[in-house]
């Protein structure tokens with residue numbers, strides 16, 4: 001007999017290919033990131049993220065109905081904070097009437113069943129563009145944590161189902177979990193950005209929120225003292241195990257595509273759901289290449305999303321969520 005095995009039998013037609021497919025994508029897998037701004041009737045395209053918008057609350061409400069009707073059931077909310085509210089401590093972040101708190105309320109008023117996850121980190125509120133409080137030229141870990149816990153609590157009070165700390169301070173999950181428990185928010189979940197790398201792929205996101213670290217003397221110009229070194233793998237596992245130990249319900253790897261080896265390592269190691277964040281730079285790359293007709297947008301998008309699932313992520317935060325679900 002020659003060849004010994006005929007693998008192509010299982011690839012003969014679409015039906016058999018579908019039947020033996022090991023991985024699939026469904027609307028249930030997605031978390032939709034949303035960018036919210038102050039104002040009315042605002043839907044502004046983010047220049048480095050074609051077809052992605054910052055929205056005022058009235059438009060957000062329409063968007064929530066739309067994505068719910070598409071079968072998308074969870075969102076991750078980010079706010080673009082007005083310059084006048086930025087300081088070093090993120091005071092505005094705990095304002096019960098702040099933009100984030102009103103956005104949570106708007107979503108829950110529109111579609112109560114929508115799962116609302118919120119970004120917890122100081123950068124959109126920071127005059128320095130850092131995820132924590134700057135103290136004598138360093139990002140003060142423990143001082144930041146106590147503020148982040150208040151921020152998480154404030155989101156929970158406003159109705160968030162999950163808080164998603166994206167700051168990478170040490171020990172923040174524990175402090176947040178304790179704070180939530182103490183106030184009776186036993187059911188508010190934590191999706192932790194556990195292995196978040198100091199990546200150059202976040203550029204378009206920082207454009208969207210105007211949140212890049214500032215170039216000022218004696219202030220760190222990047223996030224490398226808290227976000228992880230892209231060279232490291234074992235550290236991602238330690239970070240993730242620590243977050244689970246401290247109380248994270250879902251862990252996340254970020255960015256996505258370049259870090260799928262990390263997703264696989266973590267999926268093999270832990271027994272909580274693992275999320276991957278396909279970040280703004282990944283979105284921008286494909287949009288740019290497909291604008292030039294160098295890549296087939298839909299085919300590449302689905303292939304990338306499938307690869308993220310195949311690597312062991314059961315949840316995907318992605319700016320492609322709507323585009324993908326339309327094709328499924």
Ligand code: PBG
Nearest residue numbers: 121123166201202205279280281
């Ligand atoms: C900030 C935060 C960032 C992203 C999510 N939360 C940027 C950063 O760490 O500088 C990036 C998301 C993306 O690029 O899509 N806490």
